[in-house]
Amino acid sequence: MPTEPTVSGPTRSLPAGRAAADVLDELRALRQADAPTRGGRTFAYVYDAGLDGLDELAAAAYTAYATVNGLDPTVFPSVARLENDLVGAVAGLLGAPGAQGTFTSGGTESIMLAVKAARDQARAVRGITAPQLVLPSTAHAAFHKAAHYLGLEVVVVPVDPVGFRADADAMAAALTDRTALVVASAPSYAHGVIDPVAEIAGAAARRGVLCHVDACIGGWLLPHLRRAGREVPPFDLSVPGVTSLSVDLHKYGYADKGASVVLYRDAELRRHQYFAHAAWPGYPVVNPTVQGTKSGGLLAQAWAVLQHVGEDGYTALAGRVAEASDRLLAGLREIDGVRVLGEPAAGLVAFTVLDGPAGGAPDLSLLLHLADEMRARGWYLQPQLSFDGLPPNLHLTLTPATVGQVASLVEDLGDALVSARALPPVTVDPGLAELAAGLDPETLGPDEVAAVLAFAGLAGDAGLPDRMAPVLVLLDALPGPLKERLLTEFVGSVFHV
Template sequence: MAVYYYFLDDELMRVQQEAYTAYWTENAMGQRAFPSLKKLEDEVMAMGLDLLKAPPSGGACFTSGGSESIFLAMLTARNKARAERGIEHPTIVLPRTAHPTFDRAAHYLGAKVVRVPTTRNDLRADVGAIERALTPETIMIVGSAPNYPFGVFDPITELGALAERHGLWLHVDACVGGFLAPWVRRLGYDIPPFEFDVPGVCSISADLHKYGMTAKGASLMLLRDRAWQKYQLFEFENWERGKYAALTSQGSRPGGAVAAAWAVMNYLGADGYLRCAKAIMGTKERLVDGINAIPGLAVLEPHELCIFVYRSVDPGLDIGAVADAMGRRGWLVGRQTEPAGVHLALNPNHERMVEPYLADLAASVEEARGMAPVAAAAMERTY
């Protein structure tokens, strides 16, 4: 359920709501009209740039969510390649585990996406296969931190070296991990590098309204060099009103989302984010141990952050039937198609749900054992 909401406690929700409603009517597009809102937005972006180790040249923009952040990164890379390399029909090469938003953005931008199968046993991007898929029209490669299907980090350091060898833009999709992984690393977990301290990383998408724990919709698109924003900027003057300019794909933007992001980040601080990270990782460990203890089930390895998949390892146990039985018990089940399994994405609120979830899962396994395979409907397969 974490794909839809992220919850810590009632007090944090109160902070979100009070800050959001304080700027309920303000339009974040009007930064001259609302200078206090501009200040809040600048400080949120500065906090994101600092957390993700951007150099002094770094820049950012506040977006409505991960889809817009990814779209703007692709737009910037496309326009830069068009201006500097004359490429009119760009190609983007990425691992098959990358988010569908890259294909959606490519549809709007007139780009072609090449998805490279992930054949490694560790479920990470195959850097060699990505390199073999490059063409003279390739402008961008992508790595996830972590990927959404399996919750593992692509080898960003290797992808960065590949991008530098070929003069390509490397985008890191950290919509899930951007505001969680740095804190998990501080707890002592082995989180691989993915931030701007990795040579070759050009842009990062990181969602505030996921593990930044802020209100919807809030995300950042961050650049290694703010000078590249000239390729992101839309400018227009051919009307009576004069110049119109915007760095985002939106016009009007809700000021409440900016204010809530600022309030939450300052309210939580390092201690609060470490508390969230500790709760999530502790919950995952308890769930993984409990699921692996149920005969016929096994958690797919590896998994490195807040996402994992479990599946049936018993030929007589259909995981689709298990999922249906869990649904009848009131759980919202995320179904994985390849391999067939159940997909979990955790947030701090799940800490209190471990025991009832495991109890219902054990009962669902017994109910489903020996039943005929169940084919899920197409809508049930969407996340």
């Protein structure tokens, strides 16, 4: 009988050293508790091209460059060659003549750098010392993070509550003499809808304000969808007024995680992204990105995947995503009480469930029961909570590997919804609501945090509960700052060493 590999508990002691095979066995064993990353049943976080040999190619390319330090292209010139190839391909697809860019570790880093470049350009060119960042309410949280790190004031503009797209007039009205950057998404993560990029960028240009298009998730899919015959509105640097754009190759480029590109309309704007420092006794530093030392492996694997899949390959993959999306939308619209949100551009779908099979209001408890029921059936659909009048929903990121799964997904969804409707609604415990209402996130002590987390079923080392509905219903009911504080504490408790 094969022996079960042992999974050791976390420890504060230094390992004594052991056989490589043993170490790898433990890594494989640890993975068993994770959601599957291949096979098309996990609808967030993972991108499965469903292409034989692609994972092996990425791994081999990573290995070939794992020890190369991307910090210094004068010592490792092949890094510059790979990055120029890669950014050149991105600029060819999404840029304009003269566009220049940088390979980064992901969407968040690309966004961080675009916001830094805009902040520094606004200071240098327009003399802005208290910069603002104007965002539609659906802009990715990474922009709030960038503003937090970089000291910009965020101005949030509500989106159209029916179509979930940014309101171009309201965005234009929010621009001020202090606006360093305005943002549009193509598409937004939450609802998968494309903002009116041309209108937003046009208004920005008229005021001399920079405009970033967050195409992290859509930037590689949309042009290939267009090539596959779908209608896609212009959204890239060819649109007048768009001055920068982010696109993640670790999403619909199907590279392994740690691969994105930020593109600028010209070298003069990109210059503001760089950091250089020569006033210390060590080597002269020029860092285009946040990291200093970085493995050449991530760049090499992204380059290899791009070279291998190629233009026709990406077009075929985009066609499969669109096919999955068409089939899923048709299936969802057949299920009583399910409402698809907005007009998804393909790739991402968000839907809510209504409190009656024939219609009604979005029902958070039912929605979260449905997510739990689906998880019990082996599917991961991502719950998104209500925000500023926008309904709670379940988000699905579709990939080529989804196509073969759509029929069983829709069947299980119908079945799971019947089960969810039969469950008692989840409500927030009045004792907990009372406890939470009296808490000030600014002054919350460790004991109070522990009490709320325990009440919510998230105590200590117990791990996550099987059913997340009770936890998420509570979270949905809490005011934003308290929610953020508790999430911080909760994640801190997960990384408890």
